[in-house]
Amino acid sequence: MDITSRPLQVTDAQAVLEVYRKIAAHPGGFIRAEEEVDLDYIQGMLENTVGTGLGMCAHDLTTGELVGFITARKPGPKAFEHVLAKLTIGVLPTYQSKGIGRRIFFDFLEAIDASRPDVLRVELIVRESNVKAIAFYESIGFRREGSFEKRIRRPNGEFETDIPMGWLKPGI
Numbered sequence: 001m002d003i004t005s006r007p008l009q010v011t012d013a014q015a016v017l018e019v020y021r022k023i024a025a026h027p028g029g030f031i032r033a034e035e036e037v038d039l040d041y042i043q044g045m046l047e048n049t050v051g052t053g054l055g056m057c058a059h060d061l062t063t064g065e066l067v068g069f070i071t072a073r074k075p076g077p078k079a080f081e082h083v084l085a086k087l088t089i090g091v092l093p094t095y096q097s098k099g100i101g102r103r104i105f106f107d108f109l110e111a112i113d114a115s116r117p118d119v120l121r122v123e124l125i126v127r128e129s130n131v132k133a134i135a136f137y138e139s140i141g142f143r144r145e146g147s148f149e150k151r152i153r154r155p156n157g158e159f160e161t162d163i164p165m166g167w168l169k170p171g172i
């Protein structure tokens, strides 16, 4: 499969929304449910990402379709100017487990290394049951930084722990 990656733009909002909704239709990945995501939400996310953070997406070169994305943005306060937070990564279900998530995350961290001296830390939060994603993040240098107990309430009423993870730029 021929895949290419490039920086995300606000004009990608509709394509990102479609990918987001297809992923959110399967429980266990994103926290936000399919009906909690609309074009306004995605546009806001991309405006923040382009304005303060960094976003990448992957295209299938054969179909031209946007098949995966990663976004992260600055939290706001000056004390957190070196931080990219609220990281979201998603790959279309039919394209998962083919190396696309690893590729866009690698390109994202490489872009931070190469051209974002202002960014020293990247953080994300992942549900404890998403063991494949946690193993993936650990394999690219993220470390567990604690646990937010009972942070998630599943549709059946059960609670789940959320795991904060952080990546520090090598050498800081």
Ligand SMILES: CC(C)(COP(=O)(O)OP(=O)(O)OC[C@H]1O[C@@H](n2cnc3c(N)ncnc32)[C@H](O)[C@@H]1OP(=O)(O)O)[C@@H](O)C(=O)NCCC(=O)NCCS
Binding pocket: 023, 028, 029, 030, 089, 090, 091, 092, 095, 096, 097, 098, 099, 100, 101, 102, 103, 125, 126, 127, 130, 132, 133, 135, 136, 139
């Ligand atoms: C997590 C996710 C972005 C990984 O992207 P991917 O393209 O499927 O991953 P890759 O094929 O590049 O594989 C990288 C690692 O991801 C993990 N992974 C693979 N398929 C996965 C899946 N269906 N769900 C979760 N993690 C998966 C594996 O640990 C894999 O490691 P390996 O290469 O050592 O086997 C993707 O599976 C996804 O969109 N999942 C649903 C949304 C989600 O969980 N987002 C993260 C919320 S914090």
